[in-house]
Amino acid sequence: MAVEAPVKDARTLVEAELVSSVAWLIRLRWLAGVGVLLGTWSTRALFGLGAATVPLYAIGAGILLYNLAFYLVEQRLTQTSAATDSFRRLSVWQAILDWLAMTLLIHFSGGIESPVIYFFFFHIIIVSIFFQPRTAFGFAILAAALLSAIALLEYYTILPHQPVVGFLEGPLYKNSLYLAAVLFFFTSTGLIGAYLASSIQKRLRQREEEVIRLSESLRRATVRLQTLNDGARVINSTLDLPQVLERLVKSTAEAMGVRACSIRLLDKEKQFLEPVAVYGLSQAYVNKGPVDAATNPLAHRVLGGEIVNIPDISNSSLLQYPEEARKEGIRSVLSAPLMGKTGPLGILRAYAVELARFTLGDETFLGAIAAQGSIAIENAMAYKAIEELDLAKSQFIRTVTHELRSPVSVVHSLLRTLTSGYAGEISGQQLDILSRAGRRVEYLQKLIDDLLDLAVGKADFWKTEMYEPVTIKGAVDKVVKRFEVVSREKGLTLDFQDELGTGAVRVLGTPDGLDRIFNNLVSNAVKYTPPGGRVTVKMSCVGEKVRVLVEDSGIGIPEEAMQHMFEEFYRAPNARSIEREGSGLGLTIARDLVMRFGGSIQVESSLGAGSRFTVTLPLAAPA
Amino acid sequence: MSQQKILLIDDDPDLRLALRLPLEAAGYAISEASSVPEARIAVKDVKPDLIVLDVMMDTTTAGFQLALEIHSADPRSEFKEFRQIPIIMLTAIHSTTPLRFAPDEDYLPVQTFIEKPVEPEVLLAKVRECLGK
Numbered sequence: 001m002a003v004e005a006p007v008k009d010a011r012t013l014v015e016a017e018l019v020s021s022v023a024w025l026i027r028l029r030w031l032a033g034v035g036v037l038l039g040t041w042s043t044r045a046l047f048g049l050g051a052a053t054v055p056l057y058a059i060g061a062g063i064l065l066y067n068l069a070f071y072l073v074e075q076r077l078t079q080t081s082a083a084t085d086s087f088r089r090l091s092v093w094q095a096i097l098d099w100l101a102m103t104l105l106i107h108f109s110g111g112i113e114s115p116v117i118y119f120f121f122f123h124i125i126i127v128s129i130f131f132q133p134r135t136a137f138g139f140a141i142l143a144a145a146l147l148s149a150i151a152l153l154e155y156y157t158i159l160p161h162q163p164v165v166g167f168l169e170g171p172l173y174k175n176s177l178y179l180a181a182v183l184f185f186f187t188s189t190g191l192i193g194a195y196l197a198s199s200i201q202k203r204l205r206q207r208e209e210e211v212i213r214l215s216e217s218l219r220r221a222t223v224r225l226q227t228l229n230d231g232a233r234v235i236n237s238t239l240d241l242p243q244v245l246e247r248l249v250k251s252t253a254e255a256m257g258v259r260a261c262s263i264r265l266l267d268k269e270k271q272f273l274e275p276v277a278v279y280g281l282s283q284a285y286v287n288k289g290p291v292d293a294a295t296n297p298l299a300h301r302v303l304g305g306e307i308v309n310i311p312d313i314s315n316s317s318l319l320q321y322p323e324e325a326r327k328e329g330i331r332s333v334l335s336a337p338l339m340g341k342t343g344p345l346g347i348l349r350a351y352a353v354e355l356a357r358f359t360l361g362d363e364t365f366l367g368a369i370a371a372q373g374s375i376a377i378e379n380a381m382a383y384k385a386i387e388e389l390d391l392a393k394s395q396f397i398r399t400v401t402h403e404l405r406s407p408v409s410v411v412h413s414l415l416r417t418l419t420s421g422y423a424g425e426i427s428g429q430q431l432d433i434l435s436r437a438g439r440r441v442e443y444l445q446k447l448i449d450d451l452l453d454l455a456v457g458k459a460d461f462w463k464t465e466m467y468e469p470v471t472i473k474g475a476v477d478k479v480v481k482r483f484e485v486v487s488r489e490k491g492l493t494l495d496f497q498d499e500l501g502t503g504a505v506r507v508l509g510t511p512d513g514l515d516r517i518f519n520n521l522v523s524n525a526v527k528y529t530p531p532g533g534r535v536t537v538k539m540s541c542v543g544e545k546v547r548v549l550v551e552d553s554g555i556g557i558p559e560e561a562m563q564h565m566f567e568e569f570y571r572a573p574n575a576r577s578i579e580r581e582g583s584g585l586g587l588t589i590a591r592d593l594v595m596r597f598g599g600s601i602q603v604e605s606s607l608g609a610g611s612r613f614t615v616t617l618p619l620a621a622p623a
Numbered sequence: 624m625s626q627q628k629i630l631l632i633d634d635d636p637d638l639r640l641a642l643r644l645p646l647e648a649a650g651y652a653i654s655e656a657s658s659v660p661e662a663r664i665a666v667k668d669v670k671p672d673l674i675v676l677d678v679m680m681d682t683t684t685a686g687f688q689l690a691l692e693i694h695s696a697d698p699r700s701e702f703k704e705f706r707q708i709p710i711i712m713l714t715a716i717h718s719t720t721p722l723r724f725a726p727d728e729d730y731l732p733v734q735t736f737i738e739k740p741v742e743p744e745v746l747l748a749k750v751r752e753c754l755g756k
Contacts, residue, residue, distance in 0.1 A: 405715060412740035413641035420743050422644035
């Protein structure tokens with residue numbers, strides 16, 4: 001599950017702004033410096049006015065110079081990733097030098113008569129944007145003070161007046177009314193400007209903070225939704241209960257942004273709540289003591305179906321171990337019930353180090369997680385129950401089979417001893433009778449073996465991890481060789497066509513299983529084909545599958561028997577004429593194995609003309 | 624040449640009978656034991672040339688345990704004189720179950736296995752083979 005990096009809070013956003021704006025102002029200042037130089041030049045060259053060009057050029061050059069210094073410092077600060085304070089100090093210095101330059105510029109371009117005085121407003125606005133409102137007002141007053149100082153100093157001729165010659169009809173700097181008016185309007189504009197800029201900036205900043213807050217909320221909500229979604233996926237991806245629960249507690253704690261999360265489940269007797277998955281708690285706390293579902297007050301309430309929010313554990317009588325919780329660093333706890341279809345399963349709990357950490361939204365969220373978790377737990381428990389039942393059944397089958405096999409095997413041995421003549425001479429008829437008995441016993445043995453195969457096969461249905469890639473050619477080859485002698489003796493042609501080509505062709509299964517499948521098919525083919533006939537075994541690759549055909553020219557299968565061929569104990573009517581006793585399980589076992597290996601089996605036949613069994617098995621993925 | 628002695632250890636009296644008849648007919652002197660404790664005494668009394676032992680008697684591993692004891696390499700073992708006696712083990716393990724025991728000199732110092740039901744001819748052939756060495 002991806003956890004997004006948290007958005008910077010409002011303060012760091014302002015700081016980032018400061019850093020980038022320092023660079024921006026330095027860029028603007030290049031223009032300002034050039035502007036002063038150009039302006040000075042054009043006064044004379046374009047407008048033919050007289051001005052104190054030397055000081056003005058000097059100021060322009062000075063601006064460019066100190067801007068260069070600022071530029072170099074800023075580069076160094078950026079490269080060394082200096083703290084925001086350094087940038088702040090840099091901007092303060094910029095302000096100081098700018099204002100100094102501004103003042104000098106005004107003085108040398110006519111003082112109170114200079115049109116440049118209005119440029120002060122730029123600086124006031126800039127300051128309002130980057131500093132607090134109080135600072136902005138301060139600067140506005142400072143500007144007014146500086147201008148007033150120049151005006152008064154020139155008025156009282158303490159400072160020499162430096163007019164732009166030819167600009168005005170007559171000197172205004174001695175006009176006290178003019179001075180007062182301009183100063184008044186300048187100061188009020190400055191203050192009002194500072195006020196407006198600051199107010200707008202303040203509102204912008206408030207909006208920004210709200211956006212950040214909302215986006216943080218949104219992010220958290222998204223993470224929760226993601227957790228719920230991931231949780232659902234995780235739950236469906238594995239039936240390994242401990243794994244499911246471990247993931248669940250971890251992702252719940254992360255999504256809620258709390259220290260720990262735990263799941264306790266009711267034991268078999270439904271008496272105690274055992275910790276099954278824990279994230280973020282010490283082992284000592286987890287093992288603090290038994291949690292009795294009936295007597296533990298918190299457990300009792302939660303298991304009744306209630307989500308319980310404890311904002312302060314020291315203030316709550318519900319906790320059974322408040323001391324241990326406090327030592328662990330926990331201050332508030334939120335518990336949600338895990339409810340199964342037939343009753344409570346356990347408790348899902350979130351632990352926080354802050355007091356009153358959990359909101360109504362948290363309660364809803366934990367409740368949703370608990371609901372999902374309950375489904376997963378029940379599924380996994382059901383699966384485990386099935387597995388256990390299955391195991392018990394397998395065990396039972398093995399025991400029963402052994403019990404059946406043992407006496408049958410002894411009877412066989414006794415009969416064989418007798419019929420082989422080791423207990424004395426026996427008459428022809430006695431031999432005949434004993435031989436018949438012996439054959440029936442052999443049939444019983446085969447039947448028991450087949451039944452065991454079938455039952456174990458069904459029981460082992462789940463255990464597909466027992467299968468491995470097996471070379472099909474080897475398996476089929478072995479079976480065909482086994483029937484060579486019998487076929488020859490019976491006068492049958494046994495034809496093996498291998499069209500698999502070079503390279504090992506492998507299917508997923510077991511060697512014994514494959515042997516059994518083809519043994520049964522070929523055995524049938526040989527059995528039910530009269531002398532002079534033909535049995536063909538053909539292997540080929542068709543797309544992603546292997547196809548094995550076992551075809552015979554034997555007695556064939558009647559129409560009405562076709563649909564029953566793979567049924568347990570079914571024997572086609574015409575089969576009895578060839579072999580009186582057959583278990584009727586051969587094809588059932590073959591098909592069971594084929595299907596377990598992921599394949600399919602088909603039969604085609606016409607009565608009297610022969611039959612064809614087609615086994616199709618998927619290729620095993622290359623190892 | 625004196626008769627070769629075979630000790631049959633199996634808790635099933637019927638199977639003991641079925642095995643004894645062909646072996647006696649082939650000229651071996653047969654002794655029987657029907658449990659592991661009985662077998663321990665019989666080995667020392669009879670001093671057989673070959674032992675036929677059923678894998679499963681009281682428990683699924685009783686036969687194996689006894690075989691291990693008899694073939695133990697421990698110089699203090701009570702069976703130290705009998706270490707070299709060949710043992711034929713009778714098993715009833717079906718071919719499709721995952722367990723398959725093969726003669727392994729290090730772990731199971733038995734000579735050979737026969738699957739039940741036992742064919743008299745198969746038994747005789749194996750006995751001849753083991754005693755022929």
